[in-house]
Amino acid sequence: MVAEHVANDADIAKVAALIADPTRAAVLTALLDGRALAAGELARLAGVSPATASSHLARLLAGGLVTVATQGRHRYYRLSGPEVAEVLEVLARVSPRPAVRSLRQSRQARLLEEARTCYDHLAGRAGVELLTHLVEAGHLVGQDAFELTAAGEAALAELGVDVAAARASRRRFAPACLDWTERRPHLAGALGAAVTRSLLERDWYRRGSARRVLEVTDLGRKGLAAMFSY
Amino acid sequence: MVAEHVANDADIAKVAALIADPTRAAVLTALLDGRALAAGELARLAGVSPATASSHLARLLAGGLVTVATQGRHRYYRLSGPEVAEVLEVLARVSPRPAVRSLRQSRQARLLEEARTCYDHLAGRAGVELLTHLVEAGHLVGQDAFELTAAGEAALAELGVDVAAARASRRRFAPACLDWTERRPHLAGALGAAVTRSLLERDWYRRGSARRVLEVTDLGRKGLAAMFSY
DNA sequence: ACCATGCTTCGACGGTAGCCCAACCATGGT
């Protein structure tokens, strides 16, 4: 039968049905910019319980609208491709109201992209840049897992990081963690956590209003600039 | 509230929900090429009862995906704009199977566009062209309703049309009927019906496999060419 | 006046889909 190779009405309807639920639509629009978000975060954004979100995500996955990547105990979901984003945009264009995200939403998205925590260490753009600078400054060497140089140990000590304690921890010392918003690695493990703790203690970063969001302070901007001579 | 002016997830979901039902999807794809189709025909194409189709059409109308125009006892529905068609096309692209209509479907669509009956008279491209030629040949004069010239009366008599009987009918003699597939008028009324009857009797046109579909015969092609010197 | 046709509305039925709670599994840190 030729008909089996044809995108018929039923197929269109199936895809549309996946988007037709408000919760799933919220999940999809949250992923519109191509970032990958953890299941829990998506549940929070959509305003449903983790169980409900999980069920929706499973259906979106089965329908091929999203893909998933497991990292640690998180499962990061993202749109499966640009066509999916296109569908959402076109749908928004058809719907009567203009397709602009609310200020509050997009501002929050920016903040998350800027800096957030991944477990207990700095992630997002800020996390990626921090690692980049540490490597460029010759403080860290390595690939998937890093080691501190003498200069690095001194620099971090000055920042108030208890490197010895981090090294003593049973946790992996300084592994790279692929950042899903930046697609480049940031510093994780015991050292990453210790650095982040120091940054918060020194008030270079402050916890933001939304969960996981960190905001750089004026003090932090100056301190980081001095440290890496921006 | 700013939120009221924003196309949010709920709006996208609403539009998607309109397409999410297989029956509605069938209706929409039937309208994909911009033609306007009567409610009954859509019901038949979608394979549901008129009642069901009517309910779906009402929802599509309320959702702004289609518009309606009443003509006589028919209600012609069409897509409200190209954006709607775009949505369907993009959705088809996302769905796994290639977005090609089956040969049988599109061939049938072509036939309908080519020639079909509207009540009991010739419509579609053939109907529009017939009227155009009759007017250009000086056989008919008028605007919304036509009158036969002497030359026209002779020409139609030669075709086997019983003009006298048509004129005697209580039915309107030769009104123009706006053709919704061509957006130009075709000949309706008693004369339109009489002409169509003659065309069928002479085997210039033959009823096709699908309802309302007419197909021109080789004989008809020759006859029409001679009549209007194509 | 009367009937036929096309379409919509009403009411009722059945199925399905979304939601949450609670329990379960897996991973990571201590």
Added chain:
DNA sequence: ACCATGGTTGGGCTACCGTCGAAGCATGGT
């Protein structure tokens, strides 16, 4: 070994949605 956190799975409830038959309107032809 133990706990905490993040996610998924199963069960049960509710609500909504699609479907059709029958009845109601409107239009057109006789």
